Amino acid sequence: MSIAAAVLDAVRAETALRPGARATRAGLRIGELSGVETESLRFCLETLVSGTDLDPLAFDFEFCPWTRRCRACAITFRVADYNPACSSCGSADTEAAGGAQMELSYLELEEP
Amino acid sequence: MRVPLERKVLNENDRIAATLRERFHSHGTFCLNLISSPGSGKTSLLERTLEGFDPARRIAVLTGDIQTDNDARRLARFGFPVRQITTGGACHLDARMIERALADWPAEQFEILFVENVGNLVCPTSYDLGEEARAVLLSVTEGEDKPLKYPATFHHADVMVLNKIDLLPYVPFQAAVACENARRIQPEIEILEVSCTTGAGLERWREWLERQMRRSKPISPPKREDAEEHEK
Numbered sequence: 001m002s003i004a005a006a007v008l009d010a011v012r013a014e015t016a017l018r019p020g021a022r023a024t025r026a027g028l029r030i031g032e033l034s035g036v037e038t039e040s041l042r043f044c045l046e047t048l049v050s051g052t053d054l055d056p057l058a059f060d061f062e063f064c065p066w067t068r069r070c071r072a073c074a075i076t077f078r079v080a081d082y083n084p085a086c087s088s089c090g091s092a093d094t095e096a097a098g099g100a101q102m103e104l105s106y107l108e109l110e111e112p
Numbered sequence: 113m114r115v116p117l118e119r120k121v122l123n124e125n126d127r128i129a130a131t132l133r134e135r136f137h138s139h140g141t142f143c144l145n146l147i148s149s150p151g152s153g154k155t156s157l158l159e160r161t162l163e164g165f166d167p168a169r170r171i172a173v174l175t176g177d178i179q180t181d182n183d184a185r186r187l188a189r190f191g192f193p194v195r196q197i198t199t200g201g202a203c204h205l206d207a208r209m210i211e212r213a214l215a216d217w218p219a220e221q222f223e224i225l226f227v228e229n230v231g232n233l234v235c236p237t238s239y240d241l242g243e244e245a246r247a248v249l250l251s252v253t254e255g256e257d258k259p260l261k262y263p264a265t266f267h268h269a270d271v272m273v274l275n276k277i278d279l280l281p282y283v284p285f286q287a288a289v290a291c292e293n294a295r296r297i298q299p300e301i302e303i304l305e306v307s308c309t310t311g312a313g314l315e316r317w318r319e320w321l322e323r324q325m326r327r328s329k330p331i332s333p334p335k336r337e338d339a340e341e342h343e344k
Contacts, residue, residue, distance in 0.1 A: 002202065002204075002206070002235075003121060003122070003238065006121050006122055006124070006125070007121050009124065010119050010121055010123070014115070014117060014119065018115075028121070033263055033264045033267050033268075034238065034264060035234050035235070035237040035238050035262075035264035035265070036238070066263075082260055082263070082293070082296040082297065083296065084295075084296060084297075084299050092299065094299070096267070099267075100264070100267070100268075102120065102121045102122060102238065103117075103118060103119060103120055103121060104117050104119040104120075104121060105116070105117060105118070106114050106115060106116045106117055107114070107115045107117060108113065108114050108115075109113050109114075109115060110113075111113060
């Protein structure tokens with residue numbers, strides 16, 4: 001619920017930068033390793049928005065997979081079956097690349 | 113009109129955490145965020161850790177719980193400053209709670225600040241508290257697959273403390289499987305096996321802390337001879 005509240009704070013802050021604008025849709029980028037379950041977040045967002053100045057704000061979720069980068073062959077690959085080794089060359093020398101995202105990626109605004 | 117953004121949802125928390133981290137760095141304070149399920153032994157580990165420190169050491173603890181100050185009372189017995197953060201319902205600590213708790217505390221005097229998070233393996237993961245390192249505790253009365261079930265928490269941890277190893281003869285827990293699972297999520301994770309009941313493994317845990325603390329010392333300008341050495 002506190003993450004949902006933070007999303008709405010971010011929506012309000014970004015909307016306030018454009019006087020008179022009204023947010024109608026917000027895009028959220030949620031990583032596989034963010035610890036956020038998107039349907040729970042959607043439920044919390046809809047609950048918090050209902051009956052407020054933001055109602056009826058809609059939400060789109062973009063799922064960002066868990067990825068690692070191979071230091072040997074430089075490719076970025078999606079981690080499958082919890083296997084951190086490179087999916088291309090098999091090297092174990094890999095580093096975290098993506099999947100922790102929790103971002104407001106866009107806003108659709110109606111302007112006066 | 114669609115406006116593209118790249119705004120982190122928790123950017124206000126991250127901003128406060130960055131300020132706290134800067135403050136800890138400038139004073140050489142090593143701040144450790146301890147995360148685990150309820151009952152894995154965070155408070156017990158802190159009890160055993162505090163009892164092993166010379167009372168002259170400058171150690172402090174912030175301990176978070178939804179309700180009660182029981183943990184703060186347990187930890188205050190060792191003579192080091194301890195403060196309870198009662199979240200009143202929130203299932204995690206956030207950077208603003210740490211900022212408030214430190215507002216009238218001489219945090220710059222601490223060598224180590226332990227932050228015991230609320231017992232929860234999910235929500236604390238998302239909230240940067242300005243810590244230098246993050247420790248996740250797992251105990252042998254839980255499942256070996258917890259790193260796979262809660263990958264975000266283990267992915268963001270620097271060290272996994274496997275606690276209650278004195279119970280290994282009595283439970284079906286396979287420590288090697290748990291360690292392998294943790295390394296699948298975070299290949300660089302350090303793993304320390306301890307028992308807060310018997311004291312096994314605690315020496316290695318203390319050595320790990322001292323090593324992290326040395327790394328947190330403020331960077332002082334190089335001594336003259338060092339500078340000359342550098343020029344050669």
